[in-house]
Amino acid sequence: MKSRSLLLALLLLPAIGLAQSDHADVGTPSHAVRVSGAVTAPREFDLAAIKQLAGRDSGPVDVVCASGATVGKADNYRGVRLREVIDATGLALEGHKDARRMVVVARATDGYLVTFSWNELYNTPIGDEVLVAWEKDGAALTPREGQLLLISGKDIKTGPRHVRQLSEIEIVRMK
Numbered sequence: 001m002k003s004r005s006l007l008l009a010l011l012l013l014p015a016i017g018l019a020q021s022d023h024a025d026v027g028t029p030s031h032a033v034r035v036s037g038a039v040t041a042p043r044e045f046d047l048a049a050i051k052q053l054a055g056r057d058s059g060p061v062d063v064v065c066a067s068g069a070t071v072g073k074a075d076n077y078r079g080v081r082l083r084e085v086i087d088a089t090g091l092a093l094e095g096h097k098d099a100r101r102m103v104v105v106a107r108a109t110d111g112y113l114v115t116f117s118w119n120e121l122y123n124t125p126i127g128d129e130v131l132v133a134w135e136k137d138g139a140a141l142t143p144r145e146g147q148l149l150l151i152s153g154k155d156i157k158t159g160p161r162h163v164r165q166l167s168e169i170e171i172v173r174m175k
């Protein structure tokens with residue numbers, strides 16, 4: 001009996017492996033976002049820490065892929081502005097004009113990556129609607145979305161800068 005179940009387990013191993021690689025392509029669910037680069041000190045915000053910042057609702061946002069396909073309809077995200085997460089960490093600024101050369105890189109656990117500029121986040125209406133979100137329509141995000149996602153609600157196509165499984169914000173000072 002014992003050896004039969006061992007044999008069964010061995011036979012099932014390839015199927016278990018396949019199921020895992022299916023999941024791998026959505027990345028490991030993010031549980032925290034780390035802010036690094038041109039900051040006074042790198043800081044990691046887990047769900048509880050991010051919820052300490054001023055929460056707001058996005059209002060209805062459609063998620064539209066670059067292809068034009070609508071993949072999310074009128075969803076309301078709850079989160080905090082990305083610039084408030086950056087401010088809570090502290091930008092390392094070398095003088096009055098330094099912020100203007102900063103690029104803000106947002107990464108997910110699967111390697112998906114998008115960029116913003118400091119000016120876009122702090123000096124345009126787009127920045128007002130860039131949220132690090134933990135809730136959609138009053139419910140926690142799904143494992144596929146991760147515990148935290150990024151959404152840029154004022155983009156023409158909102159799909160590209162809808163970053164599931166957000167895990168890293170890197171501030172890059174361009175030379």
Ligand SMILES: Nc1nc2c(c(=O)[nH]1)N[C@H]1C(S)=C(S)[C@@H](COP(=O)(O)O)O[C@H]1N2
Binds near residue numbers: 027112159160161164
């Ligand atoms: N982490 C991560 N986020 C991602 C992607 C991805 O591959 N990885 N795909 C993007 C694309 S192409 C679109 S259109 C939107 C919405 O796609 P979804 O239906 O896969 O969530 O999510 C974006 N966010």
Ligand SMILES: [Mo]
Binds near residue numbers: 064065066159
């Ligand atoms: Mo897309």
